[in-house]
Amino acid sequence: MVHCPECETTLEEQADVEFLDMDSTTGIFKTSKRFYLVACADCGAAIGSGVAGAV
Template sequence: MVHCPECEETLEEQSDVEFLDMDSTTGFFRASKRFYLVACGHCGAAIGSGVAGAR
């Protein structure tokens, strides 16, 4: 079982987390990948991140 490091809420289902698409076109260059942030669905704390393939 996984718990949020901030609020200690149990994360058991997909609905317990949010997958936020970070716009990869902002910043100094245009990236060919999509960046994601995984956040706790209860308190919004960042739990992890990832990269998806090219657009």
């Protein structure tokens, strides 16, 4: 069983976490990748992150 490191909520389903798309266009150049943050849906604590190719 997986738990949030901050609030100890059990994370069992996709609805238990939020996938936040971090803006990849904040600099001078638009990047070809998208950055994501995975957060606990209950308390908002960051659990992980990732990068995905964008079109």
